[in-house]
Structures are given as structure tokens and as C-alpha cells.
Amino acid sequence: MVKNSLRMLLAGLGIGPRIVLIFALVFSSMGGLGLVLMRNSLLPAFERMERDVALQSAWRVVSGFEQHMSSLADMNRDWALWDELYFHLQRADPVFERSNFGPEAMQSVKYHAVLLLDLSNQVAGFGSRAFSGGMQAQVQDLAVPLLERLTVSPVQPQRTECGLARVARVLSAVCWTGILQSNGQGPMVGTVVMARELDADSLKDIARFAGATFTLEQLGANHTPVSAQGAWTLPALTYLSNTQLPAQFSANAIAMQYLLHDLNEKPLAQVRIHMGRELMTHGRNVIQDVLFQLATVAFATGLVLLLTVHWWLVHPVSRLRRALAKISHTKRWDKPLVVDRPDEIGALTQGINSLLSVLRKQVDALEETSSTDALTGISNRRRFDLRLDDELARLGRRTGALSLLLLDIDHFKRYNDRYGHPQGDAVLRQFGALLGSSCRRQDLPARVGGEEFALILPDTDEAGAKAMADKIMESLATLALEHDASPTASVVTVSMGVATWSVLQAGGDETFYAQADKALYAAKHLGRNRVCAYGSPYVPSL
Ligand SMILES: Nc1nc2c(ncn2[C@@H]2O[C@H](COP(=O)(O)OP(=O)(O)OP(=O)(O)O)[C@@H](O)[C@H]2O)c(=O)[nH]1
Known part of the structure; x- marks a missing residue:
């Protein structure tokens, strides 16, 4: 059935058009296959690369938050292993308190609030300076979230812990450490707690470090955002992995949206990371360029092949066909066909010449006999x-x-x-x-x-x-x-x-x-x- 249809289709076509048809079929199939392969393998590869880059950016945003916390943790740890503080917790020293927690002392420090708790978690000291918005932290702003945390996870000697918290409605990093002697020896006499605001400069530093723009939006105490796709409780880098990176891809941008939890694992803020799709656009352009170049090369190759096949095969065969048609029309076979090639067509022409010479001799003989x-x-x-x-x-x-x-x-x-x-x-x-x-x-x-x-x-x-x-x-x-x-x-x-x-x-x-x-x-x-x-x-x- 297929064979018959093919035969009917090719019936009226000479060698030249058949070769053109075969070339067109082969090249268009190759082109189509190339297009499908590129779409199915290259584009997804670019998308994977883009997803990896997005993950790295998200990872760096988280890492930026952690670095912010880490510098606070260093200060907090230094305080926790400070002998004078150790003795102050044992016997309160007003001079020490004034020179370290007093309003003047607080003007030059790199944190916004410091709180001392004794072993029974009673406040043993407090100092604060104004946040960038002018607000001032109060004791309970730090004590309330921390004490809630300590009920489930008491302070461990030698161990500094950190988390995010809303301190006087200001988003801040909070770190706390058990107070020991400077040589790390106990017994533990209390806890030192510090808070530092996540101010605009810190966020800019994080964005610069992450190479991605992001927005941080505080949530109300009971707010549960509908669009949240993932959640971080810092420090929580291990939460991120390829499979756990929910991202929305639109034509021009990738949007990632995560919840930040506070130190008691309550929703605190929402981070939105925005990235352009330059990689994908670049990938598409590369694919288009490659396809265009492939198509040009295929077209040029096809043209060269067609011309070569035409001059080497179709043209001599057509010339032979015309010469034979002329012989059968004029009935003049006295002149042999020209043989100017050492290949199969040359051999074929030579064969025809031999047949013509046999025919000529026989016709001459017949002519002679009949005359x-x-x-x-x-x-x-x-x-x-x-x-x-x-x-x-x-x-x-x-x-x-x-x-x-x-x-x-x-x-x-x-x-x-x-x-x-x-x-x-x-x-x-x-x-x-x-x-x-x-x-x-x-x-x-x-x-x-x-x-x-x-x-x-x-x-x-x-x-x-x-x-x-x-x-x-x-x-x-x-x-x-x-x-x-x-x-x-x-x-x-x-x-x-x-x-x-x-x-x-x-x-x-x-x-x-x-x-x-x-x-x-x-x-x-x-x-x-x-x-x-x-x-x-x-x-x-x-
Ligand atoms: N041997 C032989 N005889 C032939 C041949 N063809 C014709 N003839 C004879 O030639 C003779 C011709 O005779 P006619 O046409 O009467 O003429 P003629 O006898 O030559 O007389 P005139 O032509 O008038 O001088 C006939 O007897 C034919 O049989 C042939 O191939 N061989």
C-alpha cells in the first residue's frame, strides 16, 4: 500500500527531482530532530542551571543573615567569657554596670540591646540604644521571647545560640550564651543576651553578598501568609536543597518566597527574592544562534551536495538520455557517444557505444543484403x-x-x-x-x-x-x-x-x-x- 503510493508519487519524477526530494526529506528530518533535541535537552539544561543559580542566590541570602548573626554571636561569646561580667553576676557592681550598660557606654557598641539573666533567669542587667527608627528596646522586649525559648531549650554552658526576633517591633538578630569564666570554666552564673537590628545597611550588605535583590516584610504576630512556599528558622542552611527550593518561573523573572521564623519558630517575616531570567534568555539566544548556524550549514551543504550530484550524475545521465533519444529519432548511429569520464557512467556510455557499433554492423549487413x-x-x-x-x-x-x-x-x-x-x-x-x-x-x-x-x-x-x-x-x-x-x-x-x-x-x-x-x-x-x-x-x- 505504502510502496504503491510511493511509486505513484515518484512515477513522473526524474532522477534530479527525486534526489532533491530525498535531500529535502533528509535535511528537514535532521532539522526537525535537531530542533526537538535542542528543545528537549538544551532548554531543560539551561533551566536546571538557572534553578541552581537561583538556589545559590537564596543560599547566599540565608548565609548573609547568618553572617549578620555570626558577628553578633562573636561579641556575645566574648561577653560570656569575660571574668568581670562573671564576677558582676555573682556580686553586682554598679560601676561595672554603668560603664558597660549605661546610656553613654551603649552609644559606642555595635548592638542595640544587652540583657543579663541570673541562673534563675531573673534580670540582672540591661542596656539599650535607639534602633534606626528611633525606638528603644525595653527589658521585656528581649526577655519575653528568650524566656519562652529557654522553657523548651535551656541555656547550655559553652554554647552560643542565635535566632531572629521582633524586639520593640524591630526585626533583630538575638544571641545568648551561658556566662562562664574566661578560661571556659564554670560554674555557669547566668546568661548574656544581645540584640542587633537587621537595619537597611545590613540588608544591603546581604543583598550585595547574595547577588540578588530581595525584600523583607515583617508579618503580624498571628499572621500566616498564604503565599509562603518555604520557611527558614535561622540558622538553618541545611534546610535548603535543590528539591526544597520552591520557585515560580515566569517569562521574565524567577520569584522565591520564604518565611523567616523567629527563635520560637513563629512566623516573623517574609523574604522575597527576585531574579531576572538572563541565563534562560541567553540560553534561548544561544540555541537560536546554533539553530540558525546549523540551518545555514545544512542549507549550504545540501546545495553543494545537490550541485555536485547534479553535475556528476544527473547532468551526464540526462546528456546520455538526450543523445540516445536523438539516435532513435534520427536513426543515425554512425557517430559514437562521447566518453569523457572514467566512472560507471563512462563505462555505461562505452557499453552503449559497443552496442551501437554491433547494431551499426548488423544494419549495414542487412542493408547490404537487402540491396x-x-x-x-x-x-x-x-x-x-x-x-x-x-x-x-x-x-x-x-x-x-x-x-x-x-x-x-x-x-x-x-x-x-x-x-x-x-x-x-x-x-x-x-x-x-x-x-x-x-x-x-x-x-x-x-x-x-x-x-x-x-x-x-x-x-x-x-x-x-x-x-x-x-x-x-x-x-x-x-x-x-x-x-x-x-x-x-x-x-x-x-x-x-x-x-x-x-x-x-x-x-x-x-x-x-x-x-x-x-x-x-x-x-x-x-x-x-x-x-x-x-x-x-x-x-x-x-
Ligand atoms: N538462367 C536464368 N534465366 C533467367 C533468369 N531470369 C530470367 N531468365 C530467363 O530469361 C528469359 C527472358 O526471355 P524473354 O523475356 O522472352 O526475352 P529473350 O528471350 O531474352 O528475348 P529478347 O529479350 O527479345 O531478346 C526467360 O526465359 C527467363 O526464364 C535467371 O535468373 N536465370
């Missing part, structure tokens, strides 16, 4: 008729006249009767040979009937034809073939009639032949062994 009289070996009636037509057609174009000589052996019936038919054949053969040897190359001797011969004499006037007739008669006389049954001579003789035309006349070859025949009849009538020319007074007109 030759079997008994005498000279031309037969067929070739005589053709040649007479040709000569008459040429008559108007040449200056010389055309003469026709008809020859008939005298009393040949009697000869046969007297000497037998085979001997009669021998006479005919001898006479044919005599005719052949007597005439010029351009003359045509032929046997046109039983004992009737003819001689076409181009460029020969009547006098020339008569001279030729006389020469033949003399040659025959020289042969002196005995014919004692003849009533007119003792040897074989011949009568001849001549017709000569200088221009083509009405009736053409039939009239011309009839005139020569009329002259021959006259020669017979006048006693045989002579030549008569049509137009002579003793030859009757047609």
Missing part, C-alpha cells in the same frame, strides 16, 4: 530505385545531366533452352561483373529483372551514355560467350536503351525509366545488339 542481387553481386532493384530517386532529386541542383541505361541480354530464353538454366545463370553473373568493372565509382550498375540490367550514370549526357554503352558492348564482344541458338549473332549480345535528362521532368522516375525502356524496345526492334537513345527519330515517343 544486393544474390546471383550477380551487384545492386538489386531496391537500391536501384532508391538511387534513381536520389539522383533525380539532385538533378536540378547540379550542372551535369543524368543518364539511365537499360540493358537486356538478347535471346536469353533461347540461351537457357540451349545451354541450360545454370549456364544461363553463369552468363548473368559474368555480365554483372562486366558491368561492375566497366563503370565509374559514382555510377550504379544493377540487376533490375531476370536478364534485365540498368546503369545509372550521374553527370553523364547522352553522348557519354552512348560511349559507355559501346564500351560495354565491346567488353561483351571480347568475352565472346558462345550463343549458337541466337538468330542474330553467334555470341551473347545485349540491347540497350538510353534516356538522358538535364532537368527533372513530369512523372519523375517512372517517366525516366519508361523512356529508357522505350529506347531499349526500339533497340530490340531494330535488330538487337545495339544502343538506342530516347529522343532519336527511330524511337517512338511515350
